[in-house]
Amino acid sequence: MTQTPVVTLTLNPALDMSSAVDALIPDEKLRCSDPLLDPGGGGLNVSRAIGALGGESLALVALGGLTGDRLAGLIRAEGVAFLALTAPGETRLSLTVTEETTGRQYRFMLPGPRWAQADQERVFTLLRASARPGAWGVISGSQPPGVPVDFPARLARAMPGLNVVLDTSGPALRQALTHPIPDLAILRMDDAEAEKLAEGSLVTRSDTADFAQSLVERGVARQVVISRGPEGSVLVDRDHRIFARAGKVKVKSTVGAGDSFVAGLVLALARGETPEAALSFASAAASAAVMTDATQLCRPEDVMRLLPECVISQV
Numbered sequence: 001m002t003q004t005p006v007v008t009l010t011l012n013p014a015l016d017m018s019s020a021v022d023a024l025i026p027d028e029k030l031r032c033s034d035p036l037l038d039p040g041g042g043g044l045n046v047s048r049a050i051g052a053l054g055g056e057s058l059a060l061v062a063l064g065g066l067t068g069d070r071l072a073g074l075i076r077a078e079g080v081a082f083l084a085l086t087a088p089g090e091t092r093l094s095l096t097v098t099e100e101t102t103g104r105q106y107r108f109m110l111p112g113p114r115w116a117q118a119d120q121e122r123v124f125t126l127l128r129a130s131a132r133p134g135a136w137g138v139i140s141g142s143q144p145p146g147v148p149v150d151f152p153a154r155l156a157r158a159m160p161g162l163n164v165v166l167d168t169s170g171p172a173l174r175q176a177l178t179h180p181i182p183d184l185a186i187l188r189m190d191d192a193e194a195e196k197l198a199e200g201s202l203v204t205r206s207d208t209a210d211f212a213q214s215l216v217e218r219g220v221a222r223q224v225v226i227s228r229g230p231e232g233s234v235l236v237d238r239d240h241r242i243f244a245r246a247g248k249v250k251v252k253s254t255v256g257a258g259d260s261f262v263a264g265l266v267l268a269l270a271r272g273e274t275p276e277a278a279l280s281f282a283s284a285a286a287s288a289a290v291m292t293d294a295t296q297l298c299r300p301e302d303v304m305r306l307l308p309e310c311v312i313s314q315v
Contacts, residue, residue, distance in 0.1 A: 001054075001271055002271070002272075003055055003056060003267070003270045003271050004134060004135055004136060004270040004271075004272075005056075005057075005058070005132050005135040005136070005270075006047075006050060006055070006056070006057035006058070006135065006136045006137075006138065006266055006267070006270055007057065007058050007059075007060060007130055007131075007132075007135060007136070007137050007138070007159075007162070008043035008044065008046045008047045008057055008058070008059045008060065008137075008138040008140065009043045009060045009123075009127070009137070009138065009139050009140075009155065010041040010042060010043035010044040010059065010060070010061045010062065010140070010141055011062045011085075011087075011115070011123065011141075011143065011144050011147075012041060012062070012092065012112040012141060012142045012143060012144045013039065013040060013041030013044050013061050013062065013063070013071060013091060013092075013141075014040040014041055014071075014091070014092045014093060014094040014109070014110070014112070015037065015039070015040065015067050015070055015071045015074075015091060015092075015093050015094070016037065016038045016039070016040035016094050016096065017035045017036070017037055017093060017094065017095050017096070018035065018036045018038070018095070018096040018097075018098070018293070019032040019033050019034070019035045019036070019095075019096075019097055019098075020032065020033040020097065020098040020099075020100050021033070021097060021098075021099060021100065022099075022100050022101055023099055023100075023101045023102075024097070024099050024106065032097070036293070036296075037070075037074060038074065038296065039071055039074045039075050039078065039080075040094055041061070041141045041142075042140030042141020042142070042167060042259055042262075043059060043060075043061075043138055043139065043140045043141055044059050044061055044075070044080075044082075044141075045140075045141075045256055045259035045260075045263075045297060046138050046140055046259050046262050046263045046266070047059035047080050047081075047082070047263075048078055048080055048259075048263075048297055049256075049259060049260045049262075049263030049264070049285065049289075049297045049298055050263045050266070050267050051078065051079060051080050052297060052298060052299065052300055053263060053264065053267055053285065053298070053300055053303065054300065055263075055267040055270070055271075056081070057080075057081070058081050058082070058083060058130070059075070059080055059081065059082040059083070060082070060083050060085060060126065060127075060130065061075070061082050061083070061084055061085065062084075062085040062086070062087040062091075062123075062144070063084045063085070063086070063087055063091055064086065064087030064088065064089050064090055064091050064113060065087075065089065065090035065091055066090070067090055067091040067092070067093060068084075068087060068090070068091035071091055072084060083126075083130075085122065085123060085126060086122070087112075087113055087119075087144075088113045088114065088115055088116060088119045089112075089113025089114070090113060091112070091113075092109075092110040092111065092112035092113075093110050094107070094108065094109045094110060095107070095108040096108075096253075096255060098253075105253060105254075105255070107255070109142075111145050112142075112144055112145060113144065113145070114144070114145040114146035115144040115145065115146040115147050116146060119146075120147060120151070120154075123155070123158070124154065124155075124158040127155065127158040127159050128158050128159075128160075131158075131159045131160055131161060131162055132161070132162070133160070133161030133162070134161065134162075134163070135161075135162050135163070136162065136163045136165065136185075136266050136269070136270050137156075137159045137162035137163065137164045137165065138164075138165045138167070138262060138266060139152050139155055139156065139164065139165065139166050139167070139168070140165070140166075140167040140168070140259065140262060141167075141168075143168070143172055149171045149172055149175045150175050150179065151172065152166055152168060152172055152175075152176060152181065153175070153176070153179065153181045156181045156182075156184065157182075163185035163186075163269075164181070164183075164184055164185050164186075165185055165186040165187075165188070165262065165265075165266055166181065166184060166186070166187050166188070166221070167187075167188040167189075167258065167259075167262050168189075169189065169190070169193050170193075173189060173193055173197070174197065176220065177197060177215065177220055180218065180219050180220045180221075181221075183222070184220065184221040184222065185221065185222050185223065186221055186222070186223045186224075186225060186265070186266075187215065187220060187221035187223075187224050187225070188224075188225040188226070188227075188258075188261075188262060188265075189225075189226055189227070190226070190227045190229070190258065191208070191226065191227050191228050191229050194208065194211060194212075194226045197211075198211045202226075202228075205228065205231075205234060205243050205315050206315055208226050208228060208234045208315075209234050209236055209241045209243070209315040211226070212224040212225075212226050212234055212235075212236035213236045213241065215236075216236055216237055216238060222237055222238075223235060223236070223237040223275070224236050224237075225265065225279075225282075227258070227261070227286075228243075230246055230251075231245070231246060232244050232245040232246040232283055232310070233246075233261065233279065233282065233283055233286075234315060235275055235279045236315075237275065240275050240276075241314060241315040242275065242276055242279060242312055242313070242314060242315060243312070243313050243314075243315045244279040244280050244282070244283035244310050244311070244312055245283065245309065245310055245311050245313075246283055246286065246287050246309075246310065247283070247284060247287030247288070247306035247309040247310055248309060249287050249288075249290060249291050249306070250291065251290045251291075252290065252291055252292060252293055253290065253292065253293060253296075254290050256289045256292075256296065256297045256298075257286045257287075257289040257290050258286065259289075259297065260285040260286050260288065260289035260297050260298040261282045261283070261285055261286035261289075262282070263282075263285060263297075263298075264278075264281045264282035264283075264284065264285030264286070264298075264303070265278050265279065265281070265282035267281075268281045268282065276312045279312060280307065280310045280311070280312050281303070281307065281310075283310040284303045284304075284306040284307040284309070284310045285298045285303050286298075287302075287306050287309075287310065288302035288303045288306055
């Protein structure tokens with residue numbers, strides 16, 4: 001199947017470690033289960049999920065130190081095409097611990113190395129060299145310590161001609177709304193972030209679509225996608241106000257659901273699918289991801305089984 005090239009960028013990746021304990025008890029030595037190790041970080045997870053779904057991408061990943069070496073080995077083992085950037089310090093670790101008596105998950109995220117201006121300039125140079133007009137470029141995940149709040153906009157400017165997808169949160173997301181990135185293709189956010197930015201509850205699908213439409217009309221992005229959690233997701237552009245229902249599944253872990261969603265959406269669009277088909281496929285990928293343990297992502301057989309449940313409706 002023909003596909004437009006996809007490039008993902010992960011400047012603050014993590015070696016994801018997941019384990020389980022019977023119960024989290026303060027001040028006690030807790031015996032954990034054998035850990036699972038996975039490559040982590042927004043853009044890298046998007047590339048991993050694209051590969052699982054039968055697509056191709058190039059992951060640009062900043063790696064450093066012994067942890068970076070271990071992470072590179074895990075990426076190779078999954079068969080993901082990647083290009084390593086030299087990070088200014090040791091690649092971070094993240095830890096997900098499941099409390100088996102309650103099913104609750106606790107996620108501990110270390111900050112990662114601090115980036116100086118010279119480190120940032122190297123990234124801009126690499127992006128300009130890697131950019132292919134008409135391709136898709138995914139900026140996803142946390143930004144490294146030391147970069148300015150408008151760093152995603154600077155990254156987008158270094159990818160001229162690409163259809164840039166931004167999936168971020170916090171100050172970087174607010175900056176993208178108050179100072180729109182020129183010609184941003186897609187902006188995605190979750191429901192909690194959307195309500196903060198809307199400064200009010202988005203009770204119905206129509207409320208979410210109205211907020212997304214206001215962002216499109218302000219030129220924030222050509223398409224705005226907002227998750228409504230386990231209910232599904234809304235996509236709005238100048239020609240569409242659509243909703244994709246999520247599949248009905250038993251939730252094991254929500255880790256990686258958003259990255260799987262972005263992977264499904266971008267892969268479908270890169271294959272020339274309509275927004276309706278892309279949103280349905282993305283919703284199925286996110287639904288499949290919550291069925292897997294800890295930091296694992298969607299499985300293609302689950303995605304295809306759930307796809308008929310992810311029905312599109314007009315909002």
